[in-house]
Amino acid sequence: MNGHAILDAIQDGILVIDKQGIVKKINNEYTRITGVCAQDIIGKPLLEVRPEAQLVSTLKDKSVRVGVYRKVNGREYLVDMAPIFDGDQVVGAVSICKGKQEVLDLTKTIEQQKQQIQWLQQKVEASFQAAHHFESIIGYNQGLKEVTAIARKAATAPFPVLITGESGTGKELFAQAIHRGGKNASQPFVPINCAAIPTDLLESELFGYETGAFTGAQKNGKLGLFELADNGTLFLDEIGELPLSLQSKLLRVLQEGTIRRLGALKEKRVCTRIIAATNQNLADLVSKGLFREDLYYRLCVFQLHIPPLRERKEDIPLLAKTLLASQSDAKAVGQVNISDEALERLKHYHWPGNVRELKNALQFALCMMDEPVLHPSHLPPHLATDQWQRSTPMSFTPPTSLKAGLEEAERQLITNVLANCDNHLEGKKQAAKRLNISLATLYNKMKKHRL
Ligand SMILES: Nc1ncnc2c1ncn2[C@@H]1O[C@H](COP(=O)(O)OP(=O)(O)OP(=O)(O)O)[C@@H](O)[C@H]1O
Ligand SMILES: [Mg+2]
Structure with a gap:
């Protein structure tokens, strides 16, 4: 291949001199930037x-010069210069130049990209901030206070924490409070529900992968959640659902403090605090061989069990009033009170969905109210009457027809499942899954039963 053609293909201006300082080569880009043509300069001493x-000084002192600003005949450009060696002998020198405007344009593009990265970083940080702290935990039940005291200690220690408790008792609330109470409170809090992601995806979610690690992988690789939560907290919700293969990988992270992306050769050090939660009995899973014993002991350095709401009914009035106040604030509906009768109803219910169910019931009531006081009639149907207690054979009231009975049973079942799920789309999806119906069917039935 012709040497000139190669030089002309380069998008930087190039000028080469020999060891006597005679110009041997220039390319087209050099002419475009400086205005100097080949016939004016080739074969002549550069300094002439x-x-x-x-560049001639580069020959003498054998040093590289970078980003030298030049303005000749009104043309501005930046030049890098370097000696050319043959063994340890300098045989010439080369200068590489770029027009000032191009450098400015490039600098501008880099600056814009830097700003975009900063913006994205802020967005990522904002979406991985824990909203709750210890002051968000409402309740003065003795059991709850004891758990909170242990959680406060756990927050300042660097060890893993295992939070157990029924659905809706506040496991994630505690996890966030522990994160916010620790020294890395400003770092990301990254939650992941181990039950919600298929096993083969879970591994790449947690550990990330390198470019081209497998077919269908993103072209630039993927950052795993351990890395995303570096210096912060990774909240592994429903840890009991973590497949055994990933349990051993998690154990390794806890022991070594390193992770390896899928397809990567090297391990990477991460400093990620692990908080795990489950509503299953992990010790049972261990005895059935479904959960690694060594991981179980690693995780439960601090074990917190959150009591269900039915065992701390003394907290219901305070919880109800505080939650109602914050929800009415959020909806800007003015101050709202709760009647003693309605409080009595709340206190007598068994709350299978715990605080989440209470929160949802209050939200429902708030929508039903057209006065500033919440009465029993505003509560969801299964709370407004003592129907839920009547489901025992002792107080069974026969329906008017089989169809009506089935409809009522369907309504109650859906109400119950919904009460145990989060009030957002994810909760609805979960409810549909539990009922083994599609999301669309669930919405249709909710509409039919006015839920
Ligand atoms: N003691 C409490 N004080 C105030 N709010 C609470 C309390 N406990 C729970 N909550 C609220 O109840 C809702 C459910 O809590 P959270 O999501 O932490 O429960 P969970 O135990 O993680 O449930 P699940 O097992 O279904 O994931 C949240 O909105 C949370 O803020
Ligand atoms: Mg949760």
């Missing part, structure tokens, strides 16, 4: 044509 050129 360009008296202020520094």
